[in-house]
Amino acid sequence: KLPGIESxxxxxxWDWRSAVLEGIDMPNTRLDRxxxxxxxxxxxxxxxxxxxxxxxxTCRRFEVLMVAKPGTDEELLLRDVSKLxxxxxxxFHSLAPGxxxxxxxxxxxxxxxxxxxxxxxxxxxxRGLEGGVRGFMSRWEHRVGIEPICRHLxxxxxxxxxxxxxxxxxxxxxxxNNTEILFQPYSAAQAHVMAQLKRxxxxxxxxxxxxxxxxxxxxxxKSRNDHVVPSIxxxxxxxxxxxxVRKTSETVANLVIKPGVEACVEKFLSMCNADSxxxxxxxxxxxxxxxxxxxxxxxxxxxxxxDLRQGKSVDVEHLLDKLRSHLVTRRRANREKTVTAEQNxxxxxxxxx
Numbered sequence: 354k355l356p357g358i359e360s361x362x363x364x365x366x367w368d369w370r371s372a373v374l375e376g377i378d379m380p381n382t383r384l385d386r387x388x389x390x391x392x393x394x395x396x397x398x399x400x401x402x403x404x405x406x407x408x409x410x411t412c413r414r415f416e417v418l419m420v421a422k423p424g425t426d427e428e429l430l431l432r433d434v435s436k437l438x439x440x441x442x443x444x445f446h447s448l449a450p451g452x453x454x455x456x457x458x459x460x461x462x463x464x465x466x467x468x469x470x471x472x473x474x475x476x477x478x479x480r481g482l483e484g485g486v487r488g489f490m491s492r493w494e495h496r497v498g499i500e501p502i503c504r505h506l507x508x509x510x511x512x513x514x515x516x517x518x519x520x521x522x523x524x525x526x527x528x529x530n531n532t533e534i535l536f537q538p539y540s541a542a543q544a545h546v547m548a549q550l551k552r553x554x555x556x557x558x559x560x561x562x563x564x565x566x567x568x569x570x571x572x573x574x575k576s577r578n579d580h581v582v583p584s585i586x587x588x589x590x591x592x593x594x595x596x597x598v599r600k601t602s603e604t605v606a607n608l609v610i611k612p613g614v615e616a617c618v619e620k621f622l623s624m625c626n627a628d629s630x631x632x633x634x635x636x637x638x639x640x641x642x643x644x645x646x647x648x649x650x651x652x653x654x655x656x657x658x659x660d661l662r663q664g665k666s667v668d669v670e671h672l673l674d675k676l677r678s679h680l681v682t683r684r685r686a687n688r689e690k691t692v693t694a695e696q697n698x699x700x701x702x703x704x705x706x
Contacts, residue, residue, distance in 0.1 A: 362439075362489045366415060369442050372453065373464050374410045388461035389556035392441075395465065397558060400433035401425060405559020407566060411549040412542075414509070418502065420561045427497065435489040440466050503565055503617045507610045510550055510573030512536060512543035513602045536602040538577045538585050547573050561624050568617035575609045582608055623662045630661045633669050640677055642684070650676065 373388070393406040396417065402425030409416040417434055444466035445453065456463040496502050508515070514535040537543060550573070554566040575581045584601045587593055593601075637654045641647040653676060657667050 363492055365442050366438070369445055370410060370415050373441075373445060373461075385461060385552075386556050388464065389553065390558065391462045391465050393556060393558040396434065396437060399437055401429040403430065405557075405562045407553060407557035407559070407562040409506075409550070409553045411509075411546050411553075413546075418506075418557075418562050418565065420559060427495070431490050431493060431495065432486065435486050435493070439486060439489060499565070499618050499621045500614060503568055503614045503621075504610065506565065506569035507572040507613055510547060510569040511576035511605055511610060512538055512540070512546070512573070513576075513605065534599050534602050536598050536605070537588065539589050561621060564620060564624065565617060568613055568620075572609050572613040575613070576605045619663065626661050629669075630658055633661060633667075634658060636669075636673060637676060640673070640680055642680075646680060646683075650680075 389408055389410075392408055396406045396408075396419065397403050400419075402421040403419050404422060405420040407418040409418060419430070419434075421430060445464055448456070448464075453464070496505060547570070550566065550570060554563065554570060557563045557566055577585065579586050582601070582605055584597075584604055587597060588601065634654060637650055638647060641650050654672075657669075657672055660667050
């Protein structure tokens, strides 16, 4: 089902993924890595507000993990990603079959369009694609926020398959009497997914998306470690009882996924707030005159610094004003003490004379 006949955009996406990205599933070649790195960089360059990107391509999913600037319009971001990917589809299918094969074997980056000047507009329908950009936009499953994103990726890496994608692992009610949950930590298919996630992690552009992928991979490893989750040993043998699978998956959620997500969220917020923390500390320390004031200031800003790193709200301007006012008061008091001491010294010397 290729352009030229009426094709659903998701089918075209999967045809393109299989033809262009399929080599990333097993061969770990430089050409494969360069292709994904180029696509990640293109998304950062052309999509509204994107600062970091990691394309996640496995046997069963195609996802785009992004970190965007605060205040980025989600609708515009979704539109830009859809337009960029559609330009990839149409460019690939415009190549002659011989060119596709040659590029795939010698220069995978050549399978990416050299520019996006011909990207379709939101209302335009590329040849053979029903719905065009707007149709493609409506087919994405969209997650926003570090916690749900990290939880989703940890669920993927651990191999727990939920009965409905609307469910969320942090909702423990999901596990109550629910025997539809699948969990096969020792299956070859799940080991293959872990290998694919590792290769996608190596091409991620940006320290924060790399950290999120690391958290997912760590959860995947721990969920298969019988020292962390002893109950998984039973799952090595024959098909386990559904009730036992449910209880084991609930254990993985509690022992692996939940603490992993919490640690990832804390680290992510710390990384996002690193610049604001550094600026705050610099501005505060510039108020000091002398070593004693600097030491005093550092004690005063310790807790606000911790709060900023944890993503808590801190009124920086108000705090700096208070510190500045306090320092002025301290200096005035010190000057008055000095003047008093000098006057007392003069009086003492007069009396001694």
